[in-house]
Amino acid sequence: WLFACLQGSRFFLRLQPDAPFTQMPLSSSSSSATTESQEAQPENLKFASLFLCRRDDYRQDLRFSVTVVRGETEKHFRWKNPRSRASWGELCFCLKEELMEAARRTEGKFLELRVRMSADGNLWS
16 A cells, blocks of 8 residues: 555555456457467456545545556546545556566565645646
8 A cells, every 4th residue: 555645635545456357458350360469469458456545535626647667657647526436546557467567677576656646736746
């Protein structure tokens, strides 16, 4: 878990690397012929889910971004009306394999995420 504060309110990041969600291959063809690159792709790609969750009664709209350090993924979110739900994020944040590779590239073999949040649109870390 990663914890953050914004204007006195507490948030945490929930990352589920083995999300119970898969997506079909990225490229598909309407023809019956299969290309070499399609044959190389797995039937289902495993994705990680990521959600920012609020711990208190935070009520303002906010923006946040999450970057996989030593990875390729950087996603930006706008959470409008946070009092209407307890969390905001994405079921398919990135491929599970990207998280594992990014962790392997760090000295301690830990996954590093950079989170930036803002209540007024100016992101900060």
